Amino acid sequence: MAEHMTEHIALVVNGTPREGDVEPRRMLVQFLREDLELTGTHVGCDTSQCGACTVTIDGMAIKSCTMLAVQADGANVKTIEGMQAADGSLHALQEGFWAKHGLQCGFCTPGMIMAASDLLARNADPTDDEIRHAIEGNICRCTGYHNIVLAIREAASLVRAGASAPTPTSITA
Amino acid sequence: MIPNLFDYQRAASLDEALALVGSPGTKVIAGGMSLLPLMKLRLANPERLVDIGRLAELKGVRELPDGRLAIGALTTYSELAVSPARHYGLLGDALPDIGDVQVRNRGTVGGAVAHCDPASDLPAVLLALDAEIVARSKRGENVYAADGFFTGAFSTALAEDELITEIRLPGPRDDAGSAYASLAQRASGYSIVGVAAIVIKEGGSAITKAGIALTGVGDAPYRAKAVEAALIGNEGTPESIAEAATHASDGVTVNGDIHADSEYRTAMAVAYTRRAIAAALGRLG
Structure with missing residues (x-):
């Protein structure tokens, strides 16, 4: 259908300016995974229920399967690939998930970490109830959530103890 | 799941948006939390989206x-x-x-x-x-x-x-107390019954104004006017709240689905209306 135009978008992903021409119907998650080859962001249910596709925009968690790429034009997006520091050291949340065994198959982990990063930006010392409320939009089929809660609590204490918030890694595809 | 093709126009001003709203095949998108899932399922197939998200x-x-x-x-x-x-x-x-x-x-x-x-x-x-x-x-x-x-x-x-x-x-007022009480479906979080209650006592110990509204129960959210009427002049004793709440779905055709049949939903409408009113009165002190 030639009459349907593509739209040019320019956004910042993990600190790096990126551009693309997309059909208006292209979801942000497809743009990230297929055009930018940032496949750390997962597609689970593709119906905005499971949260595996969670990324942050200006620090706020969103489900990238339910946002058009054109809606993200001009946005500052962070994906799981942008969490580690430029020197490769892990973000406090990645450390927490590793230390507390907050994953089994790992499919939900990128989304869990990005949702948790939204929480820790708003609340440096969340209770277990607040952690569980914050990951309500993220489904895990392996862990029963218990170790995920421990992992996020561990990350919060690492941040409070002075773990530096890493600068976004530059990714060049 | 991929929506049908559509044209996209980002409105740069309210006037530009208003020039487009209502033309055939056009839908307005803001956050898209309701519209995009419907479009991915192709239950909604607009020919053009007007994005008002930047206004x-x-x-x-x-x-x-x-x-x-x-x-x-x-x-x-x-x-x-x-x-x-x-x-x-x-x-x-x-x-x-x-x-x-x-x-x-x-x-x-x-x-x-x-x-x-x-x-x-x-x-x-x-x-x-x-x-x-x-x-x-x-x-x-x-x-x-x-x-x-x-x-x-x-x-x-x-x-x-x-x-x-x-x-x-309306502006906040010291003589008003309000609360929201809901019974959520466990998996989806959607309200099987949700009740919003506000009670006002102007001067004395009796309720002089009340706003009670329910969602999830009928075809559309509605004001439970029989409950409101029963609360006026009422001192808010547990017995009188319980009596007023029995009118929660008066005149409403109550929904029934796999999560809650209409009999259960009717009972929960009464129970959560009672709880919302009691919580609202509790905040009034």
Whole structure:
């Protein structure tokens, strides 16, 4: 259908300016995974229920399967690939998930970490109830959530103890 | 799942948006939390999307000179939760449990009102508060009372060419107490029954005004006027609240589905109406 135009978008992903021409119907998650080859962001249910596709925009968690790429034009997006520091050291949340065994198959982990990063930006010392409320939009089929809660609590204490918030890694595809 | 092809136009101004709203095949998108899932399932197949998401004039919460609170239509649930609106007891109750954090970061107040999902929490809150819904079109501005605006499932009084610009809440008052109580479906979080209650005691110990509204129960969110009438002049004893709450679904055809048949839903409407009123009175002190 030639009459349907593509739209040019320019956004910042993990600190790096990126551009693309997309059909208006292209979801942000497809743009990230297929055009930018940032496949750390997962597609689970593709119906905005499971949260595996969670990324942050200006620090706020969103489900990238339910946002058009054109809606993200001009946005500052962070994906799981942008969490580690430029020197490769892990973000406090990645450390927490590793230390507390907050994953089994790992499919939900990128989304869990990005949702948790939204929480820790708003609340440096969340209770277990607040952690569980914050990951309500993220489904895990392996862990029963218990170790995920421990992992996020561990990350919060690492941040409070002075773990530096890493600068976004530059990714060049 | 990929939506059908559509044309996309980002409105640069409210006037530009109003020039497009209502033309055939056109849908307005703000946060997209309701529309995009429908488009991915191809239950909605607009030929053109008008994106109003960047219109700064529709964002933010401000207090009007007369004490009322004006909420821009593009205000997200997350923004509302940290605005002065959170001091309304019933909004403070309802907001944290709407959707999940990702949805609250994108979903807008105006979008929820225009979409009118029969299980949406916000319309019941607006009904109980006697909110006003302000709409604009090329023809001018139109102010709707919340009571009468929600006409059915996914159906409102909004005209085809109108865009919601603002929601206005009455100013907070010391002689009012309010609460929101809901029974959520465990997996989806949608309200099987949600009850918004506000009670006002002007001077004495008796209730002089009440706003009670329910969602999830009927075809559309509604004001439970028989409950309100039973509360007026009432001192708010547990017995009198329980009696008033028995009218929660008077005159309403109660929904039944796999999560709650109509008999159970009717019983829960009564129970949660009682709880919401008791909680509202408790906050009045």
